[in-house]
Amino acid sequence: MELLRKKIVEEALREGYNLTAEAVSIIESQQKPLETLRHIINYLKTSRPEVIVVDSNHIMEVGLKTAEAEYMVSDIMIEKEPLEEWAPKIEVDDKFLKNYKIEGNITEFQNYFKSRYMKLKSILEKRGESFSKIIDVLKSPKGSESTLIVMLLEKTEKEQSIILQVEDETSTVKLVAPKKDSELTRKIERLLVDQVLGVRVVKIDNVLFVKDVFMPDVPLKWRSVNGEVPEVYIVLISDLHVGSRKFRRDLWENFLDWLSNPRDPEVKRIRYIIVAGDIVDGVGIFPKQDRELEYTSVIQQMEEVAKLFSEVPKEIKLIISIGNHDPVVKALPQPPLPKRYRKILEKYREYIFVGNPVLIRVEDRKILVYHGQSLDDIIQYLPNASYSILDREIRNVLETLIQCRHLAPIYGENTPILPTPEDLLVIEDIPDILHTGHVHVAYAGNYRDVVLVNSGTWQEQTSYQKEVGLEPTVGTAVLVNLKTLSVKLKKFT
Incomplete structure (x- = not known):
């Protein structure tokens, strides 16, 4: 056991990490201690680069992140005492x-998409930003910047840009996303038709150019x-x-x-x-x-x-x-x-x-x-x-x-x-x-x-x-x- 603890500590040090005594005890109790240590180090390198001293809290965090494994680091921290009184909830x-049931008429489809838009709009509005409507942005002066909540109707790729046709409850419009912004292009390539999203735009010569896009997402x-x-x-x-x-x-x-x-x-x-x-x-x-x-x-x-x-x-x-x-x-x-x-x-x-x-x-x-x-x-x-x-x-x-x-x-x-x-x-x-x-x-x-x-x-x-x-x-x-x-x-x- 002492030899195993030494190997764990030495491998962690080679990777630039110090382990607390509790962390070492947790790792050595696993079915595959050195493999567990490598899981922890790989996670910390990509998700927590600021960490150099690894304690039990970091191991708990990794336990959820490495769920592809056949065992979980956090499992050993689960209490094993039998349940006392329990009733299902x-x-x-x-x-x-x-x-x-539906009839299949046009009104049903209109109401469905209105429900989708309004629900997701409500989620986006919780971000606390100020949003504009398409009809108002079209009337805004050149050079003005605005943020819209829209449903994506169509996405068309051109040589130098990607054209997004979008709508809100007031109007439809085509937005231009220049491909020279690689990060923006990456985001737009992931957009799906019919989804509701937020778009930041700037008006240049009566054309609305996309500056950024963002999803409803979760906090x-x-x-x-x-x-x-x-x-x-x-x-x-x-x-x-x-x-x-x-x-x-x-x-x-x-x-x-x-x-x-x-x-x-x-x-x-x-x-x-x-x-x-x-x-x-x-x-x-x-x-x-x-x-x-x-x-x-x-x-x-x-x-x-x-x-x-x-x-x-x-x-x-x-x-x-x-x-x-x-x-x-x-x-x-x-x-x-x-x-x-x-x-x-x-x-x-x-x-x-x-x-x-x-x-x-x-x-x-x-x-x-x-x-x-x-x-x-x-x-x-x-x-x-x-x-x-x-x-x-x-x-x-x-x-x-x-x-x-x-x-x-x-x-x-x-x-x-x-x-x-x-x-x-x-x-x-x-x-x-x-x-x-x-x-x-x-x-x-x-x-x-x-x-x-x-x-x-x-x-x-x-x-x-x-x-x-x-x-x-x-x-x-x-x-x-x-x-x-x-x-x-x-x-x-």
Whole structure:
């Protein structure tokens, strides 16, 4: 042990860091102490360059930032005493439980986009800046500078500039963003059509030139929790695709074995599981799907799901959301699972059924659950993003949702969206956790105090995924301590 402590201290010194005695003790207690130390140093070099003395607080900080690892530095600081008295606390906003209907007329679309614009405008106005309207800026004198809140209608790239056609509630206008400003160009390349954003402009010869753009985003520090959050754990999973020949039953059984281990200190504190959709593979979802199905009817698939979930310990609350493979309407927002299928699942245990998306308050933590259909559109439009490198880019994709404060910023592409009177896809309440699925690539990380999760899949690589070069993360679950919001990505291989 003394030799290990010496190696830890010497390696830290070689990298220019001093460790407190407590920090050394924490690091040497890990499964892979030297690898843990390298994780800590890599994080500090990029995110905390001012630090030269590493203490336990820095290690706690790194614990959340290095969520891609199979273990977390902060885990050893979690209390392991058994829970005393505990009663579940779950609240679901009713608006995420409805089955919305539309007529498809132009007024519905106008009201939908007005709702989107006004909600995001309200978020941007909280920045405390002074904003102008397009109609007033067009009348302003040459040389004047203004800040607008606009919706991006179109983005056109020219040789020397990028043209942004935007609108607000008063008018539309074309803005010119010169490419000579490389930082501005980088920001604009990441903008998505139909998103709402802030733009700083200057008027030169009756042309509005872009000086800067900024997203609604979330504040750097925003979190406040009322009351005491108990130290209970929640497990986040998605994309079982039961009914597919590629469903990994063996890995699921490993997961069940873990959940049923009464001596595991983590398992003792698990009180909730949230499934972010695609519990079944469905029927007729894509051409020639029947060739990849083990069960060719949705009823059969649901009956199999019921058996699989029946083995989850009954004391764990099981919350089921919806995905694009499940037997409900495909357009967002999706209602909860229909009653005919609920009855099949409820033969063996109780569930809480919710829609997609849904904001759930669990033990005073806000969890935004969204299957993630629009992630396909974002991957298509973001520069340098693709399915073949999604394991490296998934963080970037999820952060885009938070920065836009919208779950499906692009309208009219691959993601069907109902023009409801209120745009329920705007992220009005900042969540403690954003839980997504759909793209089958597991990730757990943190952006401005929001825990970002994609919980992977239980389905092996499909023929389509092979075509686009997507390597799924199979047999994964994300474990979150609701008290500390520390995260662990668990693999059941």
